[in-house]
Amino acid sequence: MLVNATEMLLKARDGHYGVPQFNINNLEWTKAVLTACEEMKSPVILGVSEGAGKYMTGFKTVAAMVSAMVDSMGITVPVALHLDHGSFEGCYKCIEAGFSSIMFDGSHYPIAENVEKTTELVKAAHSKGLSIEAEVGSIGGEEDGVIGMGECADPKECKSIADLGVDFLAAGIGNIHGKYPANWKGLSFETLAAVQELTGELPLVLHGGTGIPADQIKKAIDLGVSKINVNTECQLAFADATRKYIEAGKDLEGKGFDPRKLLAPGAEAIKATVKEKMELFGSVGKAE
Numbered sequence: 031m032l033v034n035a036t037e038m039l040l041k042a043r044d045g046h047y048g049v050p051q052f053n054i055n056n057l058e059w060t061k062a063v064l065t066a067c068e069e070m071k072s073p074v075i076l077g078v079s080e081g082a083g084k085y086m087t088g089f090k091t092v093a094a095m096v097s098a099m100v101d102s103m104g105i106t107v108p109v110a111l112h113l114d115h116g117s118f119e120g121c122y123k124c125i126e127a128g129f130s131s132i133m134f135d136g137s138h139y140p141i142a143e144n145v146e147k148t149t150e151l152v153k154a155a156h157s158k159g160l161s162i163e164a165e166v167g168s169i170g171g172e173e174d175g176v177i178g179m180g181e182c183a184d185p186k187e188c189k190s191i192a193d194l195g196v197d198f199l200a201a202g203i204g205n206i207h208g209k210y211p212a213n214w215k216g217l218s219f220e221t222l223a224a225v226q227e228l229t230g231e232l233p234l235v236l237h238g239g240t241g242i243p244a245d246q247i248k249k250a251i252d253l254g255v256s257k258i259n260v261n262t263e264c265q266l267a268f269a270d271a272t273r274k275y276i277e278a279g280k281d282l283e284g285k286g287f288d289p290r291k292l293l294a295p296g297a298e299a300i301k302a303t304v305k306e307k308m309e310l311f312g313s314v315g316k317a318e
Contacts, residue, residue, distance in 0.1 A: 031097075034110060034160050034197075039256045046312070047312030048236075048257060049072075050311055052260055053077040054092075059297075061099065062301045067107050071107060072107060072308045072313040072314055072317055074108070074109055077112050078111070083113075089113075092111070111128075112133060113129055114259070125154055133162070136164065148191055163196065165201075167181045167203075182204055183202045183225060185221070185227070185228045186228065189229055192228075199229060201234060202221075206238045207237065207238045208238070217249075222254070234256060236259065241263075267302065270299065274295065275295045
């Protein structure tokens with residue numbers, strides 16, 4: 031049974047820990063994340079980008095797969111299935127497909143249009159029992175070889191979006207997607223504190239969790255961040271373990287080429303990364 035993310039994030043905010051969002055790309059990924067979360071008794075948000083949704087043949091397939099896996103694996107921890115950086119149209123598709131949570135990324139629109147579209151989606155999501163995340167101040171990252179440093183959100187714009195009734199808010203505080211460049215200046219805690227002051231009790235979201243130093247993650251949690259997204263780190267761990275398996279010639283031993291064997295080291299690496307992140311975010315045991 032999938033749940034929306036509101037309750038788990040309110041508990042995290044009050045308990046000063048972070049609920050992890052791990053992005054999923056296929057069945058193995060989902061199984062690895064769910065297994066680790068069940069073992070560590072941590073609530074979890076499974077993030078799906080529009081690209082990953084398309085890769086897995088559509089949001090309906092993803093929702094059906096995740097719901098069936100939660101059931102057949104006997105998962106007891108709260109699991110939310112969440113659209114990551116959704117377009118306006120993508121949000122509606124996920125509402126129809128059976129997701130339990132959506133993110134509308136209207137950060138590239140002028141603030142008036144972001145407000146208008148977010149207002150409509152808040153209504154649509156809440157009428158179906160879904161939670162909704164919005165974004166202000168775009169998160170940086172690599173685009174065609176150019177690395178954006180990540181904007182800092184305007185706290186007043188954050189308040190205008192928060193007041194629309196969203197359940198949690200992603201505010202850009204200098205964080206980026208992907209690997210962080212060597213000259214990255216770190217998170218802007220000044221921006222985060224100003225956003226929190228204006229948005230009050232609203233749980234805040236930190237995107238681009240890969241590569242942010244542990245002390246900065248912990249400080250962000252203390253300042254009201256209740257959800258932290260991790261994607262690149264799991265992908266790198268998966269790729270590294272798979273490469274080692276093949277370089278060691280394991281795929282040529284017996285039936286080592288069987289995809290169940292070939293993908294197993296990568297899945298174990300994802301599990302190890304997931305556990306490490308849950309320890310850092312403080313979510314271990316919070317689902318008990």
